[in-house]
Amino acid sequence: MSTLSQKPLAERRAPQRPAPARPVAPALSVRDVRISDRTAGREIVRGVSFTLAPGRTVGIVGESGSGKTLTCRAALGILPPHFEITGGSVEIEGRDIGGLTPAEWTALRGATISAVFQDPASYLNPSIPVGRQVAEVVRIKKGAGRREARRQALELLRAVHLRDPELVYSQYVFELSGGMLQRVLIAAAVAADPHILIADEATTALDVTVQAEILDLLADLRERTDLALVVVSHDLAVVAQLCDEVLVMRRGEVVEQGPTEEVLHRPRHAYTRLLIAEHEQYGLERFRTAEEDA
Amino acid sequence: MVRRVLSLPSGRIAVCVLAVIALLAASGPLLAPQDPLAAGDTPLAAASGAHWLGTDYLGRDVLSRLLDGSRVSVLGSLEVALTALVVGVVPGILSVYLGRTFEWLTLRLADTLVALPFLLFAVAVVALLGNGITQAMLVTGVLVSPLFYRVSRAATLAVARSPYVEAALVSGAAIGWVVRRHVLAKVLPPIAVALAQTVGTGFVIVSSLTFLGIGVQPPAPTWGGLLASDLGYLGQRPWAPVAPALLIMVTVWACNVLADALRDVSGEAGRALLNSRRARAHRLDEADPAPAGGTR
């Protein structure tokens, strides 16, 4: 594990956005989390730490198999079978997730922490109109009546910039495009007003323009509701656009961690430099120069 | 494939059971301790040294009748399976190659046959076309052939669309050669599975028909006929149906086990074809999120 990641995070705030006036309790704090595959007896994730305050964003970058998705799943309490947290701790709003009962998890998810994923079509039930799945969350998590849940769901669909929410509400997954589905998935994820949202490769399968729009939408939600965002991607550009802090992961280890602009400008690890070099020609420069100007 | 089936315990058991049944069918009449048709003077006797399984309402030895009747059941079910095989597989494979009209016709025919209540149809056809077990089994074989049609068609479609077959066709190979060389290798495993299943189905049908007295004239012994005659004397011999019923069930079970074993060893391809629903790729690797949350 790199020594970098053990430095106190407060020292490395992104300067381009003002830090909160007074210190706020972290929404999510992950401390030296280790995850093992019980059947293979291997440690897959070897020590991940970060602290996330409300309204701020942390990005996790790495190739597939680097352990970034497992880390997120651990924070959501949905590790695949045979996987378990074997070290460290995860606290959601000061609450250690180690001792949570299934019922407590159910109460926590959706209302406090939620997530969106890659391939939104598969994360929505194909047999139920998408609007009803958003309304379902409002109804169950906020105890709203049917009519009220429908009204709020329509509002949510409008809030994620879907034109004609009334029509989308009654459509099925197979009738919508990937970009629209990701908006619906985000609407469902934030329906119960969570404080933390994990976006695991949420823009990966989308084409570039749609991807930019979804990232704008996430930023927009963050500003409006003081949402704490965890953005996971294999794509450095996505992280650069949105995050205050970046973790670069490789083979289960954090190889580099720090404020976004520092990692982008002064990468210390060879792997980070490689990632950046790969991106030079795909417009990452735009973000770097923009930040330099600011 | 045979060796791999025998390497599974379930496959070994199934093959053993079926071998015993086949042996009974081949030599049953010789093994029968007494004349299965000879009426004795002790009707409805319980099991004893002289009559291991007792006697029926005419005093005939049940064991002898059971052994003698095994031939009808085994031959009948094999007839069903082989008829279904020929009637189903040939158009199934050809439907992929012989053009749209043929494809449409055979698909509709298969739909029709599936929609027919085949026991009812078999009863009707057999009764009208003359009382013979062979006709009965031929008709039943045609009625259950859509299984083979679908299986062989699906397998052929999968192979026909594969690049190496297209390459062979493009490079000028004859259709017949392609079918023999490439298609059969892929199509045979699922067909073997279907065959084992159909033999089991055939047993049920033969037993049902002979139970109704269709296909075989009364004095000749059959497993179904034994059950039918026992039905009238349940008050006197309540345990009489056990032996023929068990024989039928064990045979059918062995056929199903054999089908499962064949499916297991025929690899991913065979399974996928029979169970296309399950073959859908799971998007999240092997992840299987626990329904009840929590990581402990």
Next chain:
Amino acid sequence: MTTTKEQAREPAAPADGRSAAGARARHGLGRVLATVARSAALFVPVFLVATFVTFALRSLSGLSPARIQLGEQATPEAIARVEAQWGLDRPFLVQYGDWIGGVLHGQLGASWTNGADISTLIGLGLGVSLSVATLALVIGVLAGFALGTLAALRRTTWIDRAVTGFVTVISVMPAFVVGIVLVAVLAVGLGLFPSAGYVEPGQGIGPWLAHITLPAVALSLDVVADVARQLRSSLVAAYRENYVTGALVRGLSPRRIFFTHVLRNGLGPALATLGLKFPSLVGASVVTEWIFGLQGFGRFANDSAQSGDVPAVQGVLVVSIVLVVAFNLVVNLVLARVTPAAQRGV
């Protein structure tokens, strides 16, 4: 934001601001109509082929009403006279056209043995058979769902293995074997049920149920086994789908996830199995009605077939095909409602 650009590319976005409610209603109705149309497209060729084969049976069988009425020693002239009476001397296709016209009007012709109206005869037996078949379906669905769900929720535990074992055992028991065992144990042995006969529901629901329970159970085991097996595997598969994870992170309870998300999608294949199972249910009624002494549809089929009464057998087959097709239409409509995506082959 550049949402307009994105949605300009979306084919699903409406071109104008027509009311969403109207679009929704059209959606629903359209789906039902499409399902009916698809089923009808399947039904018409099935019906035509099946009836043609059925009708061709008479010519193949060489049977004629003359033999039944006049006996074996009839003179050729007498036979010709009787056959002319029944219109059997006309060309085959004319006879078929005539007959199919009658069938479309609900007329199945007259019995060769006693000249009675076959529609009426079948109608008499249908009440018995449908009572038994309906009860068998109810038992099959309830028990099959309970067992399949139990095995899926407790998968890889001993409960799962026990259910799977039980299902394997009952799936190899032919209906007539089950029937005999039930008669031997519950009717003759313990005297809990009548061993044969039928009572109209008008004469009391209790006796009616008592008479149809055993045959229904005998018929249902096959359905129980197939539904349980199919439901188990499709529920297990549904639990692996991502939308379950999606519902989980939205904070829905395991119970809610099961009932509204998993069950709904797992139901489709099990329902389809039910549709495929129905023909064999109708077929097996021939055997169960024989065992339990019920004067139903299957018994009528058997008796007519054995006496060579061709029009009666043809009528039975037509009715059975109509039953199967009607049942499958209902299944398809329910399927279209429960899993709309699967219906589009998505």
